[in-house]
Amino acid sequence: MEKTDRPSHLDAFMAPRSVAVIGASRKRGQGSFNVIENMQAFGYGGKIYPVNPLADDICGISSYGHVKDIKAPVDIAIVATPRDRVPDAVRDCAAHGIKGAIVVPQGFADADGAGKVLQEELKRISRETGIRILGPNTLGVLDAFSGFSSSFMPLKREKAPVGVICQSGVFFVGSAVFTGALGKGIDIGNGCDLDFADALAYFSADDDIRVIFVHVEGLKDGRRFLEAAKEAAKKKPVIALKAARTARGAEAAASHSGAMAGQWEVYEAAFRQSGIVSAQDPEEVLDYTKAFLRLPPMTGKRVGLVTFTGAGGIILIDSLAMVGLEVASLSAATIDAVKALSPPWMPIQNPLDIWPALMKKGMKTVYRVALEHVLRDPAVDGVICIAIAPEIPEQAQLDATDVIRDTAAAFKEKPVVAWLYGPNQRGISEKIEKGGHVVAMPSLPRAARTLAALSRRGQFLRNDEKADMPSLA
Amino acid sequence: MEKTDRPSHLDAFMAPRSVAVIGASRKRGQGSFNVIENMQAFGYGGKIYPVNPLADDICGISSYGHVKDIKAPVDIAIVATPRDRVPDAVRDCAAHGIKGAIVVPQGFADADGAGKVLQEELKRISRETGIRILGPNTLGVLDAFSGFSSSFMPLKREKAPVGVICQSGVFFVGSAVFTGALGKGIDIGNGCDLDFADALAYFSADDDIRVIFVHVEGLKDGRRFLEAAKEAAKKKPVIALKAARTARGAEAAASHSGAMAGQWEVYEAAFRQSGIVSAQDPEEVLDYTKAFLRLPPMTGKRVGLVTFTGAGGIILIDSLAMVGLEVASLSAATIDAVKALSPPWMPIQNPLDIWPALMKKGMKTVYRVALEHVLRDPAVDGVICIAIAPEIPEQAQLDATDVIRDTAAAFKEKPVVAWLYGPNQRGISEKIEKGGHVVAMPSLPRAARTLAALSRRGQFLRNDEKADMPSLA
Numbered sequence: 028m029e030k031t032d033r034p035s036h037l038d039a040f041m042a043p044r045s046v047a048v049i050g051a052s053r054k055r056g057q058g059s060f061n062v063i064e065n066m067q068a069f070g071y072g073g074k075i076y077p078v079n080p081l082a083d084d085i086c087g088i089s090s091y092g093h094v095k096d097i098k099a100p101v102d103i104a105i106v107a108t109p110r111d112r113v114p115d116a117v118r119d120c121a122a123h124g125i126k127g128a129i130v131v132p133q134g135f136a137d138a139d140g141a142g143k144v145l146q147e148e149l150k151r152i153s154r155e156t157g158i159r160i161l162g163p164n165t166l167g168v169l170d171a172f173s174g175f176s177s178s179f180m181p182l183k184r185e186k187a188p189v190g191v192i193c194q195s196g197v198f199f200v201g202s203a204v205f206t207g208a209l210g211k212g213i214d215i216g217n218g219c220d221l222d223f224a225d226a227l228a229y230f231s232a233d234d235d236i237r238v239i240f241v242h243v244e245g246l247k248d249g250r251r252f253l254e255a256a257k258e259a260a261k262k263k264p265v266i267a268l269k270a271a272r273t274a275r276g277a278e279a280a281a282s283h284s285g286a287m288a289g290q291w292e293v294y295e296a297a298f299r300q301s302g303i304v305s306a307q308d309p310e311e312v313l314d315y316t317k318a319f320l321r322l323p324p325m326t327g328k329r330v331g332l333v334t335f336t337g338a339g340g341i342i343l344i345d346s347l348a349m350v351g352l353e354v355a356s357l358s359a360a361t362i363d364a365v366k367a368l369s370p371p372w373m374p375i376q377n378p379l380d381i382w383p384a385l386m387k388k389g390m391k392t393v394y395r396v397a398l399e400h401v402l403r404d405p406a407v408d409g410v411i412c413i414a415i416a417p418e419i420p421e422q423a424q425l426d427a428t429d430v431i432r433d434t435a436a437a438f439k440e441k442p443v444v445a446w447l448y449g450p451n452q453r454g455i456s457e458k459i460e461k462g463g464h465v466v467a468m469p470s471l472p473r474a475a476r477t478l479a480a481l482s483r484r485g486q487f488l489r490n491d492e493k494a495d496m497p498s499l500a
Numbered sequence: 501m502e503k504t505d506r507p508s509h510l511d512a513f514m515a516p517r518s519v520a521v522i523g524a525s526r527k528r529g530q531g532s533f534n535v536i537e538n539m540q541a542f543g544y545g546g547k548i549y550p551v552n553p554l555a556d557d558i559c560g561i562s563s564y565g566h567v568k569d570i571k572a573p574v575d576i577a578i579v580a581t582p583r584d585r586v587p588d589a590v591r592d593c594a595a596h597g598i599k600g601a602i603v604v605p606q607g608f609a610d611a612d613g614a615g616k617v618l619q620e621e622l623k624r625i626s627r628e629t630g631i632r633i634l635g636p637n638t639l640g641v642l643d644a645f646s647g648f649s650s651s652f653m654p655l656k657r658e659k660a661p662v663g664v665i666c667q668s669g670v671f672f673v674g675s676a677v678f679t680g681a682l683g684k685g686i687d688i689g690n691g692c693d694l695d696f697a698d699a700l701a702y703f704s705a706d707d708d709i710r711v712i713f714v715h716v717e718g719l720k721d722g723r724r725f726l727e728a729a730k731e732a733a734k735k736k737p738v739i740a741l742k743a744a745r746t747a748r749g750a751e752a753a754a755s756h757s758g759a760m761a762g763q764w765e766v767y768e769a770a771f772r773q774s775g776i777v778s779a780q781d782p783e784e785v786l787d788y789t790k791a792f793l794r795l796p797p798m799t800g801k802r803v804g805l806v807t808f809t810g811a812g813g814i815i816l817i818d819s820l821a822m823v824g825l826e827v828a829s830l831s832a833a834t835i836d837a838v839k840a841l842s843p844p845w846m847p848i849q850n851p852l853d854i855w856p857a858l859m860k861k862g863m864k865t866v867y868r869v870a871l872e873h874v875l876r877d878p879a880v881d882g883v884i885c886i887a888i889a890p891e892i893p894e895q896a897q898l899d900a901t902d903v904i905r906d907t908a909a910a911f912k913e914k915p916v917v918a919w920l921y922g923p924n925q926r927g928i929s930e931k932i933e934k935g936g937h938v939v940a941m942p943s944l945p946r947a948a949r950t951l952a953a954l955s956r957r958g959q960f961l962r963n964d965e966k967a968d969m970p971s972l973a
Contacts, residue, residue, distance in 0.1 A: 057896065058897040060859065270818060339674075451676075
């Protein structure tokens with residue numbers, strides 16, 4: 028639980044003006060995992076100093092026999108030697124005035140007893156010399172904005188406002204299926220020195236980043252993590268995926284990143300208090316990231332539903348109940364407006380099943396009237412729209428994309444989530460999201476969970492506002 | 501709880517030689533919901549008799565003023581009149597010797613008191629005259645094999661071996677997002693006469709159908725349903741999605757299909773005993789359908805894992821624990837084979853984290869050795885493979901698709917599920933499924949749940965075999 032007052036130097040890690048690569052590989056091309064080749068492909072514009080006593084030239088750059096031979100200033104080093112040589116390499120970097128080292132290799136606390144000893148030595152070197160260490164067992168950092176990445180895995184550069192903090196490269200390589208995109212990433216790895224709290228503080232202050240995602244297997248300093256997360260959550264949404272939740276998972280995590288996993292329930296409660304939105308499942312990370320980037324927080328728990336299908340409405344009611352949201356009791360004005368369009372025998376309530384009405388009056392008119400009234404209804408905090416996702420032209424007149432997109436854009440203060448059923452779910456979902464004020468979910472339970480996340484965020488911001496007020500006096 | 505011994509006539513409903521459409525509409529084209537136009541587009545080859553006293557010709561077919569004017573034999577009728585005229589229309593059909601009527605309109609037990617009275621009248625007519633009724637409040641039937649559909653919603657024709665039984669047209673229109681495909685469908689609607697049990701018995705005996713999916717809001721005769729489901733489950737997998745699970749959902753279901761929903765826990769236990777695989781979520785229906793069509797049942801609970809990523813392995817261990825599956829304790833032969841390819845410091849256990857090995861020996865060799873050993877291992881009942889889904893060419897040498905697909909094809913008796921992470925998840929998933937012996941899932945929890953469904957199916961078949969043995973003596 029020691030306190031770290033030393034600067035994290037993460038600004039240098041993320042956007043170094045110059046970088047030394049210790050143990051730079053001469054192999055190139057497919058399957059070589061060549062860090063320097065990847066940096067060049069990623070578009071890094073700073074100075075690269077390969078260090079490899081056996082090479083003259085690496086990827087077209089003159090190589091150095093030893094880091095001390097580099098006569099120009101070096102911001103950070105990437106250390107990619109076999110594990111036994113890592114401590115000396117880091118010590119040499121520190122002696123040469125380098126502020127930070129990314130220690131890439133596996134085989135430390137994630138491996139055997141000898142590895143644990145080596146990791147302790149790294150920690151000691153950092154304390155003694157002041158050099159900050161990221162890793163070991165890490166892909167390091169990625170910054171699509173500065174154009175720097177230390178990843179030995181080739182990755183795409185995409186300036187997305189999403190910052191990822193993780194303990195495994197899978198969240199860099201697999202960002203498309205976890206967060207959708209990865210603008211900046213910090214892989215803590217085994218976390219012998221730099222830790223989650225440092226990365227949280229960094230992304231919290233970073234204006235390029237609008238949503239932070241944290242993958243946690245285990246924490247060494249829980250209090251520091253929660254404080255940093257809470258500070259960050261005041262500024263932007265923080266989503267956490269706590270892995271190693273079961274006893275068996277925790278056991279495996281101890282050997283993966285050398286971390287103690289701790290009790291899941293304890294984490295869950297602490298996360299909630301700190302304003303972290305906890306994802307139970309990697310798909311929730313994807314959904315929540317998308318929603319936080321596009322939709323406002325939800326100011327309450329009351330959901331209005333507009334649907335083509337009664338059966339879909341019922342699945343949705345179940346889904347809302349399971350995540351603690353409420354089916355809004357709609358105002359008389361809303362009920363009356365839809366009643367006026369429906370056959371007299373049709374019971375009108377929330378969910379607004381507009382099928383009988385649209386069979387008579389046409390889809391666009393009915394959907395627009397219903398959605399406008401629901402969005403304007405003071406008894407409603409957020410809305411879920413159910414509509415068809417047609418592929419065959421004969422169903423095209425039932426495509427409600429334009430109506431939902433345009434109506435939602437006129438009521439930006441309430442979140443609107445859509446579930447589109449039919450053969451063209453993917454295509455219509457992309458179309459409806461283009462306006463920027465609707466998010467489409469592939470299933471109703473995921474639509475409900477996403478609104479619940481927006482509601483938890485809204486609640487945290489309201490409580491936080493209240494909690495902070497006394498301190499202003 | 502009355503017993504129905506009358507034949508269901510579902511063979512006539514699904515593949516009628518001739519069909520009368522009572523209340524046939526003269527409107528055509530987009531938004532007209534014209535049943536006859538849809539039948540023609542769907543490729544129906546039987547005889548169509550439009551009945552509409554105000555029209556001479558509907559969709560190019562001579563129209564009749566009354567059903568009794570049709571001089572040729574008629575198998576079934578589609579009734580699409582306003583609700584008040586439905587009872588007389590059905591009575592006329594019965595008098596004319598028609599075996600079955602699909603009653604399309606809403607406004608019966610799903611609506612108001614008058615609607616409930618009308619539905620009771622329909623039930624009485626069926627009992628008295630012998631005509632079987634599907635509905636009211638239904639899209640009716642769809643049979644892509646016979647080429648007949650009564651749907652007023654235009655639908656695609658796709659000969660998939662999936663039979664859907666539901667209480668709402670959303671499962672016809674949205675089949676792409678529920679079951680992936682829909683070869684045959686029976687929409688029970690409000691179920692005034694023909695019920696789930698009839699449809700289950702029909703699909704159970706139907707060789708075109710390999711997987712049955714049932715959407716249940718509520719049941720009128722639970723025992724008959726469970727008996728029919730159990731008989732069907734002995735022959736093919738039966739997946740059920742029970743909607744209206746929460747109190748609020750049940751309330752809404754009462755007004756949607758007029759059904760009493762009942763206690764979810766009671767259903768869940770009864771489903772399990774009857775060999776029904778219960779889906780908690782519409783996405784599980786999609787996953788399970790795909791898996792049952794391609795993979796064998798799993799003969800136990802022990803899962804072997806081959807992974808590029810330790811972090812992914814840990815999420816998977818959590819996911820397995822949550823669905824009651826076990827992380828297999830691998831045999832010494834399997835451990836030794838992977839150990840021989842790995843650095844000496846790498847702890848080798850299940851999940852088999854092969855990253856350090858493949859960095860040294862190349863992906864294809866290592867993945868193949870590991871997967872072959874796991875599949876051959878007598879301590880393993882099913883396998884989950886984790887691999888990258890590369891999009892950029894620089895990652896292509898890590899594409900394990902061929903290895904996983906070909907190795908799995910050589911061990912058909914154990915189910916193999918893959919999770920592919922990376923930007924091209926969809927493309928690589930399609931590629932890996934082409935061999936027919938691997939199913940790809942979009943997330944690790946879904947991969948685990950799918951194996952659990954295959955394991956439940958295996959357990960039911962084993963118990964059923966045992967349970968049936970005494971009765972053979």
